[in-house]
Amino acid sequence: MCPGGVPRSCSRDESTKEPSPTWRIATARIPGSSPAFYDEGMKAPRMPIRIYVCTTCKTPDDPSPERAGARLFKSLHEVTQTHQSDVIIEGVECLSVCKRPCTIAFADQNKWTYIYGDFTADDSAEQILACASLYAHAADGLIPWKERPDALKKGVIARLPASLNSSRLPEAQQ
Numbered sequence: 001m002c003p004g005g006v007p008r009s010c011s012r013d014e015s016t017k018e019p020s021p022t023w024r025i026a027t028a029r030i031p032g033s034s035p036a037f038y039d040e041g042m043k044a045p046r047m048p049i050r051i052y053v054c055t056t057c058k059t060p061d062d063p064s065p066e067r068a069g070a071r072l073f074k075s076l077h078e079v080t081q082t083h084q085s086d087v088i089i090e091g092v093e094c095l096s097v098c099k100r101p102c103t104i105a106f107a108d109q110n111k112w113t114y115i116y117g118d119f120t121a122d123d124s125a126e127q128i129l130a131c132a133s134l135y136a137h138a139a140d141g142l143i144p145w146k147e148r149p150d151a152l153k154k155g156v157i158a159r160l161p162a163s164l165n166s167s168r169l170p171e172a173q174q
Helices: 068-082 125-137 150-154
Strands: 008-013 018-023 025-028 049-054 087-092 104-107 113-116 156-160
Touching: 049 068, 049 125, 068 087, 068 125, 087 125, 104 125, 125 150, 150 156
Parallel strands: 049 087
Antiparallel strands: 008 018, 025 087, 049 104, 104 113, 113 156
16 A cells, blocks of 8 residues: 555565566546547557556545555546547556645657646546547647636646657757
């Protein structure tokens, strides 16, 4: 059990002493997306986006014995079971934004990564998944502020550029 209360298994390779945690991951399909993870005009399948959820987030004055981040993770997992969405919900032990619980991040290959905070544990899942749909359909991951659900307009913590790979480097740098 991780500190956030989310079950995980952890095995250790005794030869290297390296831990290899395995998290529970929920997969679902975003409304309006194709079931095969294909974007229109693409020849190769698109991987589902990831929503990372800090499971160790806790809020002050929360009487629950379970951490708020773990409850948000479970809530997102439950909502994705009832909706069809191309998203992977992945719990992480800490996103290091302890002053802005509950914290999540949207990430996808070749897209900007967004980190959001200030979510309530028990009633934010629908808004997070609505914004995930916008993120999934944005070619570069940039979500226009006016299109975001209210909770995601004020909760932006950071926006990080996609990692550069050799196909995106200017010719002068290659």
